[in-house]
Amino acid sequence: AEFHYHEFIVQETSVTRLCRTKNIITVNRQFPGPTLTVRNGDTLFVTVVNRARYNVTIHWHGIRQMRTPWADGPEYVTQCPIRPGGFYTYRFTIENQEGTLWWHAHSKWLRATVYGALVILPKQGSNFPFALPQKDFPVLLGEWWNRDIIAVQRRAQFTGAAPNNSDAYTINGQPGDLYRCSTQGTVKYSVNPGESVLLRVINAALNQQLFFSVANHMLTVVGIDATYNKPFTTNVIMVGPGQTTNVILTANQSPGRYYMAARAYATVRNGQFDNTTTTAILEYTNVNSGANSRPLLPQLPAFNDTATATAFANQLRSIPSNNRVPNQIDENLFFTVGLGLVNCTPGPRCQGPNNTRFAASMNNISFVFPRRTSLLQAYYQNIPGIYTLDFPPVPPVQFDYTGNVSRGLWQPRFGTKLYKLKFGSNVQIVLQDTAIFSTEDHPIHLHGYHFWVVGQGFGNFNPQTDSANFNLIDPPVRNTIDVPVGGWAVIRFVADNPGVWLFHCHIDSHLAWGLGMAFIVENGIGEKQTMEPPPPDLPQC
Ligand code: C2O
Numbered sequence: 001a002e003f004h005y006h007e008f009i010v011q012e013t014s015v016t017r018l019c020r021t022k023n024i025i026t027v028n029r030q031f032p033g034p035t036l037t038v039r040n041g042d043t044l045f046v047t048v049v050n051r052a053r054y055n056v057t058i059h060w061h062g063i064r065q066m067r068t069p070w071a072d073g074p075e076y077v078t079q080c081p082i083r084p085g086g087f088y089t090y091r092f093t094i095e096n097q098e099g100t101l102w103w104h105a106h107s108k109w110l111r112a113t114v115y116g117a118l119v120i121l122p123k124q125g126s127n128f129p130f131a132l133p134q135k136d137f138p139v140l141l142g143e144w145w146n147r148d149i150i151a152v153q154r155r156a157q158f159t160g161a162a163p164n165n166s167d168a169y170t171i172n173g174q175p176g177d178l179y180r181c182s183t184q185g186t187v188k189y190s191v192n193p194g195e196s197v198l199l200r201v202i203n204a205a206l207n208q209q210l211f212f213s214v215a216n217h218m219l220t221v222v223g224i225d226a227t228y229n230k231p232f233t234t235n236v237i238m239v240g241p242g243q244t245t246n247v248i249l250t251a252n253q254s255p256g257r258y259y260m261a262a263r264a265y266a267t268v269r270n271g272q273f274d275n276t277t278t279t280a281i282l283e284y285t286n287v288n289s290g291a292n293s294r295p296l297l298p299q300l301p302a303f304n305d306t307a308t309a310t311a312f313a314n315q316l317r318s319i320p321s322n323n324r325v326p327n328q329i330d331e332n333l334f335f336t337v338g339l340g341l342v343n344c345t346p347g348p349r350c351q352g353p354n355n356t357r358f359a360a361s362m363n364n365i366s367f368v369f370p371r372r373t374s375l376l377q378a379y380y381q382n383i384p385g386i387y388t389l390d391f392p393p394v395p396p397v398q399f400d401y402t403g404n405v406s407r408g409l410w411q412p413r414f415g416t417k418l419y420k421l422k423f424g425s426n427v428q429i430v431l432q433d434t435a436i437f438s439t440e441d442h443p444i445h446l447h448g449y450h451f452w453v454v455g456q457g458f459g460n461f462n463p464q465t466d467s468a469n470f471n472l473i474d475p476p477v478r479n480t481i482d483v484p485v486g487g488w489a490v491i492r493f494v495a496d497n498p499g500v501w502l503f504h505c506h507i508d509s510h511l512a513w514g515l516g517m518a519f520i521v522e523n524g525i526g527e528k529q530t531m532e533p534p535p536p537d538l539p540q541c
Contacts (some may be wrong), residue, residue: 001041011051019181024113025052031173032140033116040123043093055081059106062226062479068092069499070534074106076369077502078376080541088539099226100200100244109153109508115204130222133198137189141262142170143205157512160357169278176279187280191251199247203239206508209265212237213298215258219247225478230317238265238309240443240482242506255284257295266303267485268440316476325452325472326426334394335362337442338434358513359412363392366412366514373541376500391417391517401434402486410436421495423524430461432488439486448501450477451493458487498523498531
């Protein structure tokens with residue numbers, strides 16, 4: 001195993017997109033930021049130096065951070081933010097994870113431009129469970145705003161209005177040549193005829209599920225969220241914010257230029273729904289004839305094609321390993337996930353429909369981040385008054401979650417409520433979408449863990465009939481589950497990593513409205529089951 005040392009300088013850089021030049025926050029003046037390539041078992045030391053004018057933290061999305069919760073990164077959860085002029089070294093070891101993860105700012109909405117790929121290759125001397133591809137490319141899907149991203153955030157978070165849509169989707173930071181002024185920057189991936197290519201597709205978009213497809217080429221799905229799956233072939237994948245999907249493509253079509261493209265999968269629609277398409281070009285080498293002609297565009301599903309998204313999710317199966325799905329459940333939790341509206345007095349902070357503002361909640365609790373210190377520091381040092389331990393394990397009232405509910409019955413309460421888990425307990429969480437405001441699919445991410453997705457479906461979860469159909473043999477293993485629109489998903493994990501772990505919707509507007517909570521996982525017995533003490537350079541609030 002190796003050690004990797006990196007320096008991330010967070011700083012403003014001027015970039016031009018969609019005919020305009022503006023300053024954005026970047027790492028090392030790169031957008032997207034640097035790709036880190038490591039092997040399973042390696043240790044990373046990343047020193048983040050903040051030369052921007054905002055507080056910042058970096059989160060290593062999907063890294064388990066075994067015993068190193070201090071390196072996880074969400075601000076006010078595992079650390080106080082790095083102030084302008086400050087720095088902090090994230091130190092962590094990759095334990096039994098292979099595939100594609102990514103890193104991103106976990107502070108305000110800075111992750112709109114502060115993100116990059118984290119590629120984890122097999123251990124030295126071991127191989128992929130599939131033939132070694134000739135090429136290996138990260139494909140980071142994102143969103144671009146012409147407006148300042150902090151202004152976009154403030155509108156959603158503080159006025160209570162629906163957030164502004166982005167102005168473009170992007171591949172590796174570029175909208176692609178279907179957008180204005182974007183031809184020059186369009187990303188090109190060059191392949192030799194016959195080569196196989198591993199595409200590491202990462203959805204780094206703030207607020208949008210995306211379909212992805214490559215014209216004329218089939219995609220063999222081999223990995224999700226840094227786990228291997230049983231390979232299957234498809235012409236389109238759906239990736240939720242936070243998720244990654246590894247696909248292999250073989251350059252077996254007539255030499256030419258083909259678009260790879262991504263477009264929204266959107267289950268809620270407002271008046272200004274964005275159905276534009278971002279593109280990059282898969283370009284065969286030594287193409288002379290027609291090299292300048294327009295590439296072929298793949299057919300992408302319609303924005304509301306839930307059937308295609310569902311069919312894709314249902315094909316995912318893990319490669320069974322020694323890690324077996326827990327059969328016996330110690331903690332049986334049921335969390336509603338949904339959007340809502342709260343009544344407010346007309347004014348600048350009350351810009352939602354009809355004297356309301358948007359709120360979102362789990363089990364009717366809208367999560368509030370602390371400000372005085374981080375949750376992990378408060379837990380570790382026994383600082384009172386930062387959080388309470390009364391997050392409800394089941395909804396306060398049960399009803400038809402897919403119907404229209406009177407808002408009076410379901411007005412979110414605000415709080416920093418956590419739920420404590422004993423070390424080693426087997427946890428099951430039913431995640432149920434609600435229709436309190438409208439149904440929507442929510443990509444729910446658990447920090448510090450991978451979980452098994454033992455079932456998902458539409459309508460109300462039925463404990464009897466639905467549990468009988470759980471897949472306990474080869475369920476997909478992920479860190480982010482896209483809970484189906486108007487439906488449910490059930491995850492299981494073993495609480496074997498002590499710390500404080502955020503569990504939240506990876507749509508940033510939903511998180512800003514409170515769609516999250518956090519777990520405390522207690523230490524077990526002995527060094528291997530105990531979190532490390534905080535590093536000396538941990539930022540203070
Ligand atoms: Cu990728 Cu809490 O986030």
